[in-house]
Amino acid sequence: MTTTFPGTSVTTGHAHPPRRSVRARPEAVLALIAAGVVAVVGMWWANTPSVAGFDDWLTNAGRITGLLAGYAIAVLLALMARVPALERGVGSDRLARWHSMGGRYVVGLAVAHMLLIIWGYALTDRTDVVRETVTLNLTYPDVLKATVALLLLVGVGVVSARKIRPKLRYETWFHLHFYTYLAAWLAFGHQLATGAEFAVAPVARTSWYVLYLGVAALIVWYRFLTPVRLAVRHRLRVSRVVPEAPGVVSVYVTGRRLDRLRAEPGQFFRWRFLTGHLWWSPNPYSLSAPPGASEMRITVKDLGDQSRSLAGLRPGTRVLAEGPYGAFTASGRRARKVLLVAGGVGITPLRALFESVPAASGDLTLLYRARDERDLVFRAELEEIARARGATLRYCVGPRAVIGDPFTPATLAGLVPDLPRHEAYVCGPAEMTRAVTAALRAAGVPKRRIHHESFEF
Template sequence: MTTLSPPPAPPTAPIRPEVVARTGLYALLAANVAVVTYFFVQAGFAGNALIVLGRLAGLYGALLMAFQLLLVARLPWLDRRIGMDRLTLWHRWTGFALVWTLLTHAVLITFGYAEGTGMDPVSQLVDLAETTEGVLRAVVALGLLLVIGTVSARWARRRLAYETWHFTHLYTYLVVVLAFSHQVATGSTFVSSAAARAYWWTLWGVALGAVCLGRLLLPLWRNRRHRLRVTAVIPENDHVVSVHITGRDLDRLPARAGQFFLWRFLTKDRWWQANPYSLSAAPDGRTLRLTAKAAGDGSAALRHLRPGTRVFAEGPYGAFTTLHRTRPGTLLVAGGVGVTPIRALLEELDGPTVLIYRVAAERDAVLHDELRDLAHAKGAELHLVTGPATPDRLTPAELARLVPDVTDRDVYVCGPPGMTSAVRRGLRELGVPRAQIHFERFSLAG
């Protein structure tokens, strides 16, 4: 039996939540750039032009490092409005900017001091590391950052297991500690201004506090409160399984249809591994359900979970929700097992709704019976589109044929990356405004 949750009304505010959050982040960064520049100018310009520019690059690098931490702190307010996928992507590009900024800092400072002493740059760097407090720590931090930046490059990331990449990435926190200790020891603003010292201590305290709150304290508190456990494991077909979970006070868990959790099932062989799975049913305050396809050891092991298994869940995460609706009508486009958040959204949506479900063959249509019954109950249209992945069946012409008023609807797309990209291109060709196209990249590593 399907329990229908009361659907929230589409937002009526003239400014979209994503725009509010994104503008807030830009304004926060710009304001801090202005503050850093002010304190830098106030401290005076000691040294030649290379040293002056190098110090400014170092301060901007410290600011970017703190901003990077904020982007991956997984703060609920930001995540619901922007989404973990976009925040992680911004974190990635900020990281590359950080590497170049700090590399510029090191090169300019080294060449600047070498110009004054007459030493060659390598000898000058060695001399600074040996004689100036904090410089050796900064050199080690920069070396670690270069390694992390290298393994985060797309060509390297594709060749590494997620666990290897993640473990290497944890050294970023060591980089933060080493870099900040260097800044405290040698930064001119720390020496010349009490206000600047207070600013930097506050900046780093807020950035690290946000990470501690979002990634440690909040998950620990929620799991202690809700005490999640597996209640049933139901195979949907030979490759897909649904896991039903219950707990205490789930009506107070701020989860919405379309969101996902990082699920950690506390068995002796899998307790250490967390995997992202979307909710495949709208939260009803009593139970949660995820549906996953066996694509690796972690997802394949779900079939063997036993009722009563304890669960540690981080989340909910994601902006793939009805919070971002702009129109009364909706088009849902799902591909393969990407139907799971789409099925949850269909349960929550009100207004004229069309669902297009793209699969290779009808036997691959996971949860199809549920979708059919739910569509009938809500008066929604359901189109099952079958056929090989190439040539693409969801062309702009096909989308326009199935949904003639597509430009007047919000469109939610979830499926394999190739299908999602093709559908988004098709929607833009049809003139659907970007603000009405909602999608999410389900990738923790950006």
């Protein structure tokens, strides 16, 4: 079933233009990380006059992997420090992907470091690897703590594996990651105490301190102090909870001077609702309407304990919101025409963009995929926006067996005239996002004009 609701004129509702914020370019961030890798290897090179014998090769390979692991864990923590320039420029979605790939490098490098060092030292000391492991842990400064750090990192890596992660609750997964802070702290001492580079080169030692203390300062400021500062400044409270569809509610949150948050349609916050059992769980939800100066709205589907509990929130409940995060916004858009593609509860950020993204009459299209008519949320609002803005709204409702695949290149091109000249924003289940992205590419939309937000964590 497909319905079209063309309209006639343009309005942007209560959207207001945000002030420009600093945004780090993804390529620049990657170049900076790569420059750090070169500097770290250079540090080893400068402090290694020669390598002689198999044991020395092993030990030096262990030193390089150890240095790179130490550097990579600092980078990993910096990427997730919620630095606004990174969140807005690179986007939380891409940062999470980099973080998860980086996590695999850290664990791989740290394990390789341990094995290579033990083997190299065992050959030099003419002993076996078991004895060498015991000697290293019991007699070398801080090595035992580093071993505990490695076990923690491997543990976090295992629970983050693609097969295990979907079985975890969001808050379990979120809180487990705090062990990486502990691991970085436990491993730091042995790097300075046993790393040959740091013993002989004060510049290397100072750089390492600057790197780690800098990252620690970013984490403390952005992850811990900023949410408290925002809470004091904005005094957020739940004002009302409105049912939208079976299992879906909107939560309205009011506060003071919310325009100073500089949140943009398409972005999300991590929300803590300060009730007895919800306060410790900061779940991410997108704004489902452009933020106003005194009110914001999120819309939540009950997928688990926390999301289900939001239906029972009482007006007046205090709220801590960490954000705004995400690069899924109209900033940096290149094309005049805009296509929004939503699947299920992925409609939330697109609902906000549908109302606010600058577009002339006839230049804006929203495709909204749902399994069942009853699952369509914001129906009246979307139709009103479409009518007022002269935008096209199409619902693709029903099982695939009945309506066919709405996201083949041919179907999409049929639904959206002039498809290759659109800027596209996609939010929905991972499988749908992949299918839509592939169809858009095949239909001729360049990759840089396709933006997506993932609700997976």
